[in-house]
Amino acid sequence: MNNLPATGFLRLHQIIGDKRVExxxxxxxxVxxxxxxxxxxxxxxxQPVxxxxxxxxxxxxxxxxFIEKGGVA
Structure with a gap:
């Protein structure tokens, strides 16, 4: 979580990862x-924006x- 920016937006591939890109x-x-x-x-x-x-x-x-509230197992 330390590599997340302080503010801004994340796209789905940044959240759930993408093994297909190089x-x-x-x-x-x-997930x-x-x-x-x-x-x-x-x-x-x-919810998305x-x-x-x-x-x-x-x-x-x-x-x-979400992560701080224990949302990630």
Whole structure:
């Protein structure tokens, strides 16, 4: 969590990681894409922010708060 910026936004691949890119992105929250979206829909994971017509992101502060509350196993 120390490598997260103080403020700003994170895209999904930055949160759940992406092994297909070079170099691979390490997951902050190690879940699958479908698990993440199901958790967002159920309220378990933080709600996203639309920052464009086809661009969704999450506030770093919301991700930090989720992790600090024990949201990551």
């Amino acid at each position: 170099p691979p992105t390490t997951a902050i929250i190690p 699958s894409k479908s698990t993440w979206w199901a958790g967002v829909a159920s309220g378990r994971y933080p 639309k920052i464009g017509s086809r661009c969704t992101a999450w506030r770093v502060e919301d991700i930090r708060s």
